[in-house]
Amino acid sequence: MTFHTPDPKVMLLTDAQRAGYGVMMTQTRLVIRSPYNTAETYSVEVAGVPMEVFSVSTYNKIGSLIVDSAAACPTGGVVFTDKVITWHVPRRITPLISSAVKILETHMGVYGQRLDKTKMATRHYKLSVTESHIIIEFPVGSPDGYYKSHAPDYAYHITYTVEPMLELLWRAENTQADTRYKVLFPITTPLMPRPPHVIDNSVPEQRVFDILLGTFLHDVELINITFTTRVLTVAECNARGFDVQEHRFANSSKTFSLRVPFSDEVVLKRNPDPLTTVYFLPLVFAPIQCFRSVCSLAAFSVLVLPTITGSCDQENFYVSVKYGSQQDNFQTMMLHAGSWRELDTELAKLYGLTDNGTHFSIIVHFTAPAAAFEDVYFKSIRARVDLLLLETLNMWQLNDFSIACYFPLTTTECYSNGTATATAVKVESVSNLNPEYLTLRDRSCKPAFSNDRFAFFSFKLNSCGTTRTVRLLLVFCPVCLVTGWPSCFRHTISCYYLLNYTKTMAFCASPRSTDPMADPGVGHLVVQIRLSKDISYTLFYQTEDYPVKKYLRQPLYFEVELMQSTDPQIEVVLENCWATLHKDRTSLPNWDLIVDSCESLDDLYLTVFHPVVADTRIHVPAHIKRFSIKMFTFTKDDVVLKEQIFVHCDAVLCDTTKPDGICSGQCANPLRYANSLRPTVADASQHKKQISSGPILL
Template sequence: IDNMPIESIKATVFYKQRWLILLVDSSTACPVGPAILAGDQLVWPTPRILAPLVFPANITADRVTMGIDGKFLDDDTLEKRGYELYVNISVIAISIPVGAEGGLSKSHVLDNTYGIVYSIHLLLEHQWLDHLQELTQHRVYRLASTPFIPRIPRVIDTDISDPKEHFNITVGPFLPDVELVSIRVANRNLSVDDLKRHGYNIYPAVFPNGTADFIIELVVGAPFVTQQYLHDDIRRYILNMTLIFNVLPDDELFTLPVIRTVDVHDVVLPVMVGFCGDDSLYLLMQHGNLDHYWLPCVADQLLSFELAQMYGYMTLENGTHFSLAVPLSSPGVVHEEISLHELQARIDFSLKDNQTLEVYSSFSVRCTFFIPHEEVLVCFQNGTVAVSVQSTITLPDIDVRKLVLRDPTCGPREQDEMKALFVFDINSCGTVGRFMKDFIVYENEISYPKETIPVDFPVITRDPDYRCENHMETYVTTFHPVITKHVKNPSSLKRFEVQTIASNNSGGLQGLIYIHCNVAVCDLTNPGVTCGRRCAPSKRGGRTINHSAQELQSTVSSGPINILTVTPSPGRKETSDEARWKLSWVVLLAVGAAVLASVLLLAVMYAVKSRHH
């Protein structure tokens, strides 16, 4: 009727007497349409006139009343509870506020969404008089229910203090049939009691209408609260948790995420200072209150215990300060500038976020080191190489101004009497690159043009092209017999011994040296020729050796000879004569072998020449 469904039963009751048959119409009808949710009102409409029972033209008067749970309610009660009864020419409707007294609200979960269903037992009575003045009463009992109504709980932080020190989270409202069973934080499911032991204060706040909010209170720095440094002295606290609820008695679970952030000016920043030592760069850092969220790095490498040991870094931690010492020669040191006597270097220290590895803070220590006597080799990041050379790397000292690279046009950029500095690009001056596993090694050479040393300038040198003459005439040549089974006719051979000059060094001559001797073989039967030395004055007042035309001459070279230092016994100092004689025996061993062969060769040549004459 009027688009409102009803169910009706057509019935006639026959009463039969001896001379009379009585027909009684017992038809009935019931509205079966559902209640309708209109905003926050539950509305149940029914037809005013149920046609199977009565025709509208036959009604002379009617009255409509309502109630709940089988009991009629007076007008005051209806008004107090917000119930409404609407009657027009064709429709009777009852309107009940959702959640009003007299009904029942029940929690439910649909697709992890919390909501309610509101139900109420309605009573509707309609009385009317027909044209025969007969009274008809029609009562309908109906359970009216809402569909599922989502009730998304609100999540608010009621703490508005500044500076903020607490989270005060309020979640709700919920019906009394909802309980908070656990909370998921940091990928862990913890019960309410577990979180209370971590300093969380969790409790329900019940309202007069029976609903309740759940309150969660905690300090901003409580466990499971994530902290993030923003900038300056500002730290962000992030509360990220998932609340897990249960609806009783049906055990319907649902979850509710809670994410709240607050920015607080409470960061104590670390303070870093740098200073320089004789051969190291130093950094001292005073700790802040957020250091455990940062990773220390040197030259963009994580400063671990293993890295410090491998690179020779020295670290010290006392709880309030951290110190770092980096030797100048260690990896991670960046060389910036170099001159003949100074080297500027730096280390780059940084703190990175331990999650994102984003650089929070960086600090560089720059030092200038005085290097008057050191030889350095520096490879700059721009492909430039700098290397210095001392004049004292050889005996005698070299003239560093004459040093060149592989490309003889590449000389020192700076030099003084003692030192030269070369600065060149890896693609210039004859530099050659070669691959070694994961590296490219660039090579060049520093060389000194070979020169003949004047005979009146005696030197000892590692260079076999240099010559040294012995003008000490107080020592005579001595021959020794050859006792060995490795040569034939050893009796016809002699070993040659000569006393050489000693070093002016207090520790004696050391290191690698070369020995060069002039050897002459003469005929002792010739009365006009002797093998004795005849010396003629030289330009510098020294002596030179002169041989007769009948002598065969040759130059004998031996070396290098590595002269080692012998430590004298405790309490006894070695005399200069002992040092000189010790050197003589070393030279004897070296020269003897070379001269032995040379004398033999000269003797053969002399014999052949004598036969020829």
């Protein structure tokens, strides 16, 4: 074997095999394999593309030439951008071609498999031919390749690897020999830095560091996190309550999240001023790929002060306190009965305190001890509620609040029977007043009721030192409230009465155009049919008595009754009655008993109607119809078909004020026709009821 390096170098077959070359020969094929960068290969640049060339001539033992073989593989020609990989292959590979050639086929593939044009277009692959090169383009991140993580110098990088294939078929113009050329060329992008991003989602009001780190490839795992004071594994972080989680995405990438409470010892903090706290959280993330992500987070927690709002209605103050960033970590003080007092459990119960986690609310009646009276008017009183919020540790004042409203209050009432009532109120400006010591001008007229804030008097206007003054037609009755203390307090109340006063009242009446009528209502009317035991219609067969046994031609007494109604304007009319062999009212054969409200003329034994009169049971006779028939059976050719009958009726509920048609009365029109046709389907009128009797055995 002669290797061209390009200088010739002769080696025996055994020497070539020891040097790492592979040689195999069959009757039709000679295969020679050579690694890259061996001593017998050489590099050459073809159309600007570096190629590794392997050329060898093989002889038989007697020295005659067998074949010249050559292989040329590109080792470069790749251009990278952030999004596209471009691979250039020389169109004319001179180490393999000694004359002009014509390219017959050009194919592209991946990992040794050809791709058709549809797949290439779907994956955005491009194959083009220029005068000097065959160019293949494919995007970075195509699904035929894969990413891998790297950590040179503890910095996170990634690479993308893909193995495109180029397959050519050319024909030499001088020899017309065809050569098929195939190259599998693994390409790996240069290291692409991907420094992880730390996203701080912390909200100071929640008092938790909320950190998101990423994005990483699927081959990265988080091992531990280095804090200022210690190194913790992921399991130790979760056990400590830090909530470390891994988040995977559809493209196999992942991120890591971490939540650390401000209160944990790994969090550093300082107070630049009394109302501001700054929290620091230095971190070093150590994933399995041996790179580090270092971050230092700071959260400026400016104290959000609690706020107070309030409103009033005719009786109460409504006060709401919204928590700030310190939640309920403050003290609430109320001006209660003239002095500041903490809103403790007792006062909270007194004023109906409710708390939903973000607010608390209280309701204060305007006469409660927490309401201070500012001024009193003839028909109203002005009251005020004061609150103070203090920081718990240093007792700093966080907020103060005051709300004043007017509430209806009648202090004096004069009555026509010559009596009067008066209410004295202790206001804030006379703090030394004790209402219990107040009297009227007559010191014996003391309050009917008094406490530390009110004094209530009830008296006659001809007593307690009351004076009268007549002014034209008015009587003026003043009386004074005085105190028994040395300090002076005097309040005059007055009542005015007219000596002569007449009130004129007028009214008018118009005759009624119509009498009142009841509105129509909607309900259910029930009609039933019963079989009486005899003509007295006092005893009836019950449900458990059926089937009832009767002898041939023995009378059967039926009663049809409208139930649960006392309306005298309703009348029951039996429109049709008939008998069948079966329970089905539409079954055949059948025999008419009543047709068009009258007895059937086809029956040898006519149906007999019986009158109904009022008694202790029957209050409205029109609600009941009675008739009787004689027991019979259906026969055919003198043969009894079945020894039982069922009786069915269509009952019509009629308005007696509107007699018309069938509602003219039971058999009101005796002119009828024999064998008249009875409808087999019941009338859809809302006044018609269908009823049936149980089986009667012969």
